[in-house]
Every structure is written in C-alpha cells, then in structure tokens.
Amino acid sequence: MPYQRGRTALAGKALVEGAVKIVYSRIYAPLRKEVYHTLAELNIAIKVALEAHNSQPLRGRNYSRRLQFEEVERQALAPLPALRYEFKRQHQATVMKNGHVCLGIDKHYYSVPYRFIGRKVKLLYSRTNVEVYYHYERIAMHRRIKSPYSYTTEKDHLASTHRFMTEWTPDKFLEWAASIHEDVRLYILKILDRKQHPEQAYRSCIGILSLARKAGNERLASACRRALGYGVYNYKTIQQILENKMDSYEDSLFADELPMPSHDNIRGENYYK
Known part of the structure; x- marks a missing residue:
C-alpha cells in the first residue's frame, strides 16, 4: 500500500x-x-x-x-463561500463580570451575552474580525479594533439591558465609594457617567476602590479630590497621584505648577525634542 x-x-x-x-x-x-x-x-x-x-x-x-x-x-461546482478566507489565530479567555472578554494581543475588550459571565471561551481572530465561541457555539462576533484598553460593546449583550443583576452594579460601586468618602463617590460617579454602558467602567471602578486597602481611605479621598480638579477620570490617574504622593500636596497659589499625571492627549515637552 x-x-x-x-x-x-x-x-x-x-x-x-x-x-x-x-x-x-x-x-x-x-x-x-x-x-x-x-x-x-x-x-x-x-x-x-x-x-x-x-x-x-x-x-x-x-x-x-x-x-x-x-x-x-x-x-x-459548489458556490463560493460568502466570506473570503482569512487566516485566524485563537486565544483563550474568561468572561469578566462586566460581560466582556479581553483579546490579549490588542488589550481590547469585546462584549458577549451576559449569561456567559465567568465562562471560559475561545476567541478566533483574524485581521478584520473577532469571533467568540463557547463549546463550539459562536456566541459573539465583532469587527476587530486594535485600540488598547477600549471597549467594543453590543447593547443586547449587557446584563443591565436585561435587568439582570450581577455582583457588579453602579449602585454597589457608588455605595462602596460613599463608605470611603464623598469625593471618592463623586469620582466614581464621573467614571460611570462618561461610559456609554456602565459595564465598561466596572474595571476602573473596582481598581480605584481597591486602592483604599493599600493607601488608606484618607489618601484615596485626597487623590480623587485632586483628580476631580484635573478633570481626568480613570484608574491610572489615581494610581499615579498616589504613587507620586501628589495627594499630600497643599493647594496654594502655585497649584498650577504641580506635575500632572500622564494622559493620552498630553504629549509633554519631551515629545517635541
């Protein structure tokens, strides 16, 4: 043979x-x-x-x-496929409590139906698309977006759309923040209000509130108070304020001279050298 x-x-x-x-x-x-x-x-x-x-x-x-x-x-002859062939790679991930999975290579988050929260899924991604599978069933499909730390969200996937309560909700985050300080609650409220869907803000919220265990309630409140003055609302801003001990600076006539946390839209003087 x-x-x-x-x-x-x-x-x-x-x-x-x-x-x-x-x-x-x-x-x-x-x-x-x-x-x-x-x-x-x-x-x-x-x-x-x-x-x-x-x-x-x-x-x-x-x-x-x-x-x-x-x-x-x-x-x-059989008919040609409806979609042109594209080379695909795969990635394993667990659906987070905010109903999204992260494609690690791009650090971008994609929504899946809320009933799969906590499940391990497989992401098949090509140059243009991202497909999410659970037990060989395709549960979501999105256009691939390569902007890091951003969200691609389909409204019908979200728990809040279906009145489905998970462990993470805006009210619970605001209640947690209020137990630390009113300035922390105001900062968390700003983060929630700036996102199209509340689930997109949950990771930032839990990251900021968890800093109270390391830095203490007073320092976190001071950091949120200073960040409210900057008008920049994200986890990294609070983290940098605490790491650089900027929360301990006294407000004065020279407040404008204080170093400001890095931000995507601010290049700084070194950019032009």
Whole structure:
C-alpha cells in the first residue's frame, strides 16, 4: 500500500508539472517580450492568453478544455463561500463580570451575552474580525479594533439591558465609594457617567476602590479630590497621584505648577525634542 500511494503521488506530480510546462509555453512565452505599464494591463493580457489556451482543441480530441468545463464540470461546482478566507489565530479567555472578554494581543475588550459571565471561551481572530465561541457555539462576533484598553460593546449583550443583576452594579460601586468618602463617590460617579454602558467602567471602578486597602481611605479621598480638579477620570490617574504622593500636596497659589499625571492627549515637552 505505501508503494501504491507513492506511485499515485508521483503520477499526480507529473500531471502538475506537465500542466505548468503547457501554461509556460502557451501564456508566458507569448507575453514575455511585451511591455506592460500596470498590473491591470498584464492581468488582461494573461486572461486573453488563458482563454485562447482553454478554447484550443485538445490533441486527439474533438473538444477543448473550455467545452469540457461547460458541459461536465460547471454543474458539479459548489458556490463560493460568502466570506473570503482569512487566516485566524485563537486565544483563550474568561468572561469578566462586566460581560466582556479581553483579546490579549490588542488589550481590547469585546462584549458577549451576559449569561456567559465567568465562562471560559475561545476567541478566533483574524485581521478584520473577532469571533467568540463557547463549546463550539459562536456566541459573539465583532469587527476587530486594535485600540488598547477600549471597549467594543453590543447593547443586547449587557446584563443591565436585561435587568439582570450581577455582583457588579453602579449602585454597589457608588455605595462602596460613599463608605470611603464623598469625593471618592463623586469620582466614581464621573467614571460611570462618561461610559456609554456602565459595564465598561466596572474595571476602573473596582481598581480605584481597591486602592483604599493599600493607601488608606484618607489618601484615596485626597487623590480623587485632586483628580476631580484635573478633570481626568480613570484608574491610572489615581494610581499615579498616589504613587507620586501628589495627594499630600497643599493647594496654594502655585497649584498650577504641580506635575500632572500622564494622559493620552498630553504629549509633554519631551515629545517635541
């Protein structure tokens, strides 16, 4: 059997090499001395030569390749796929409590139906699309967006849309923040209000509120108070204020000279050197 398979492979190889030789002599040879100024011109010339080759009667036969295709092969063709083939990679992730999964390579978050919260899913992603599968069932599909730390959200996926209560809700975050300080509650409220869907803000909220355990309630309140003055609302701002001990600065006439946390829209003086 191995010997027979080897003979079959060699026979197929010979047929392919023969076809390449024929195409070389019938298409490449007549065109090689011509000059084409665009790829479109070359493709048109190749198409004309190919059609002439397919319409030429086969040696010892009363039909051509084109005639055989039309009468025998065309009816056996299956329709082409609706979508063009794209190379895909895969990534494993767990659906977070905000109803999103993170595609690690881009650090971008995509929504899935809320009933899959806590489930392990597979992401298949190509250059243009991201598909999310659970047990071989596709549960979500999004256009691929490469902006890091951003969200792509379909409204019908979200728990809040379906009045479904999870462990994370805006009211619970505001209640937690109020137990620390009113300034913390105001800052969390700003974060929630700036997102199109509340679930998109949950990671920032829990990150900020968790800083109270490390820095203490008073320092977190001071950091939120200073960040409210900056008008910048995200976890990284609070983190940088605490790390640089900017929460301990006294408000004064020189407040404008205090260093400001880095922000995506602020390049700084080093950018222009």
